[in-house]
Amino acid sequence: MILAKVVGTVVTTISHPAFKNRRLLVVQPLALPGKDADADFIALDNTQAGIGDTVLINREGGGARQVLNNPDAPVISVIVGIVDSLYLE
């Protein structure tokens, strides 16, 4: 799972049935001090996250299908948590 920040929203009217009634959000992974952040990507929201929230993302298809309770969902990244605080050494 990775930590990322929600930086945008995507609206689709025509989409795969597995995406219906869920929001797609554009997320940008967080970076360690002095390192560059990874490339942004799109994740399916399962937690009612909004723009500016720091979120926990499951970036693996098997886990995503388990979260969505749909064994045929073509989804890789799904937001599974909203981060309250972090401690870094």
Place this chain on the structure above:
Amino acid sequence: MLLGRVKGTAVCSFKYTGTEGLKLLVVQPLDKNLQPVGGLQVAVDVVQAGPEDLCVMVRSREAALAMPDIQFVPVDLALVGIVDELNIRPDGEFDMQMRPGWVSYT
């Protein structure tokens, strides 16, 4: 999952068994600022996208799950949604660097 823009159509007369009838589109993967990332790729279309449409794409094994009828075929990029509206906050509005010690986000 990532954004992409449809740039053209690919037609194959000889295909792997099971992939007959799939619509193939040439797409350019994009980042959140709609800047190209890498080269053109070929994706399977299940949402009837047209030229220059902005789409949501899914990579890897999950692309093979996107087709409604076909079960498991060698496909690694599929279009799963057509973007109507994209709302992106500008670069630099949020701090992407993690800081040592306790940081509260809410």
